[in-house]
Amino acid sequence: MQNSDTDWAGLMRAAIAGDGQAYARFLHAVTPVLRRIIRARGQALPPDSHEDIVQEVLLALHHKRHTWAPDQPIRPWIYAITRYKVVDAFRRRGRALHLPIEDFAEVLEGPAGPDPLALRDAEALISQLDPRAADVVRAISLREEPVAEVGARLNLSDGAVRVVLHRALKRLSELGRRGEP
Secondary structure, X not given: OOOOHHHHHHHHHHHHOOOHHHHHHHHHHHHHHHHHHHHHHOOOOOHHHHHHHHHHHHHHHHHOHHXXXXXXXXXXXXXXXXXXXXXXXXXXXXXXXXXXXXHOOOOOOOOOOOOHHHHHHHHHHHOOOOHHHHHHHHHHHHOXXXXXXXXXXXXXXXXXXXXXXXXXXXXXXXXXXXXXX
16 A cells, blocks of 8 residues: 555545544554654654654544544644644653752742732732722632632622622733832
């Protein structure tokens, strides 16, 4: 069989219709091409991760086969999934990068915590709201209370609480842009 778009599309159409042998032939036909693409696009990745990416692509093709439009060429669909899986591998590799903290200990920030100046400024802005809106903002945004609890306490529906919050945040944004304390 030639590795042509028409052949692959025909096999995938048959596979979607329930032909398991056609699906096996499809996967067998595309796998060497996937390996070449991954090797080319993932040159900076460790070679032992290439086969893992091939397996991820094959799984993605299986899980996303319903997204391929049978009247469209299949090769671009396969290439797009492959490209995204290679990018995902690069992202994972970037997250797994470990640097010795001793080299940066003197320039790292201190422990995270609320910025007292920012809280004071936020409270100054919130105090300019009407009392009910200020209460909703403090409860939901600062104390992280559930909307339902805030609504029950203020005798408002969940939707009304969300509307009050939305309008209050919009007003705070306007006040912040104007630079009002």
